[in-house]
Amino acid sequence: MRHVLLSLGILLILTVSSLTAQVPRRSFLFKDARGELAQARARGEMDVLLVIASMPDQNEQVAQAIAGLGGTVQFQADEVDYIRARVPVDGVEELVSHSAVHSVDISITGSRAFGMAADAPVLPNSEDFSASGILSEAVNPDTIIWPPVLSDYPITNRYSPLFDIRASEFLDSNPTYDGRGVKIAMIDMNPDPLLPELQVATDLDGQPIRKIGVYGTAQDLEEEDDGRWIRMEDMVTAADGQFTYGDNTYVAPKDGTFRIALFHEARDSLATFGGSLENDVNRDGNPEGSSRLFGVLWDEETDDVWVDTNQDLSFADQTALTDYNDRPEFGVFGTDDPDTPIRESVAFGIQIAQEKKLIALNLGSASHATLVVGAALANRGSEGRFDGVAPGAQLISIAEGGSAYGQIESPLISIRDHGAEVVYFEQSSNITRNYLLRDGRLVPTVIYERLIDRYDPVILSPTHNYPILGGIDDFVMARGLIGINGHESKENFFINHGVRVEHDDNLLITGGYGPMGNGALKPDVISPSNYVSTALGFIEGRA
Ligand SMILES: [Ca+2]
Ligand SMILES: [Ca+2]
Ligand SMILES: [Ca+2]
Incomplete structure (x- = not known):
């Protein structure tokens, strides 16, 4: 009896402490x-x-x-x-x-509250120039900022942050501590899945497994339409191997009834949230007369989805795809020309929303997401060029969109539904920037704390993104969440940027500086930072 009472006492203490721990x-x-x-x-x-x-x-x-x-x-x-x-x-x-x-x-979005002033200077873009490189007369040269010209001298001895955190030595002496068996969720948009560094991970037994374990989005079409979700409202019935839809007759993959819609590569919204598609998913340069439409066919019984990526009005020559998280296979728009350094193709993963009758083509087109994922997860594999810190780890990629809700639901889905053990945020500071209380009571912060309490993941977040004393994203106030600041070494500045700086170690603006609204000091960890990483394979000058 006494033992039971003692247990009850401990239980009571635990219960009280968890109640009082709630912000x-x-x-x-x-x-x-x-x-x-x-x-x-x-x-x-x-x-x-x-x-x-x-x-x-x-x-x-x-x-x-x-x-x-x-x-x-x-x-x-x-x-x-x-x-x-x-x-x-x-x-x-x-x-x-x-x-x-x-x-x-x-649930604010970054663009609504923080748009640029109407007369703000802007960088010139390609549309401001004629084909021969002359600035259009319609553009006032006084209102644009000219970017500095980058050297075309090749970086022969590029610097990797692995050096500063002694990761190479650590991996040499602990070769299995390379992230194997670990699922890392990146809270950003979807990276380019065709990169050679994003092909291979390792399971706990040391066997190769696919790098990208989960690929989807938390975005809700009704709230954020960036073109990826397609309303599959129309039905067709194929007989004798074909059917008619609109003005065209298509070859069917089999007879039966399907949902169908056309995906438009030039939709205005397709570039939202860091996309780099230039309205050209099949990378054909959009020659005059080319179709911008791609048929999408869905068999609701089997959940097979066919995308007419080569626009030949046949689905019979397309691989049947399905929700990536059920059968992890990517589709590809375009065909690489081996004689050019960039890749003339873009991959996509399918996501199915059964009840809403929606299909998403989650395109691997987000430049920032592609940039940051390699630092952690890149794997040299057989054709990659470098390793990240955790080359064995597997990636969970649930695109977050640009709003507060996505920044809550992407980590929630990654942890609850897909077992993410490490979560790292590439959040928009716009979501938190105006919440000056910084007391850990922004709704995302409260939910992160609950996710940590319930599922015990490691969640890492940049403390802030601006060089302001006391600059802080409320997110890092969640109890148990690790706030990260970045630094660059003198050596890094010189090797990668050709800049000589005074100090050996230099804090980056990405990281914020304490104190916090509740008196706590952040960041918790200062990490080497650099952009020797992966980049989109279909944009010149990136990969
Ligand atoms: Ca095109
Ligand atoms: Ca076809
Ligand atoms: Ca090529």
């Missing part, structure tokens, strides 16, 4: 969110997209309260008491003060 609820909107709400009113919008942390175990009560206010729940994760919902503008304040609600934010 206090924030039953008000900070002025960043109030400003967003005022702007939504001024724009005449009827409702706003909210991200909500409910009080522990009270997610359902909050969902009901949202319904009572006339709102719509779009995403609900009871494991961490998180909800995304559209709520009428006039109901937001009432919801915020509801006793079952822990904290609420408007």
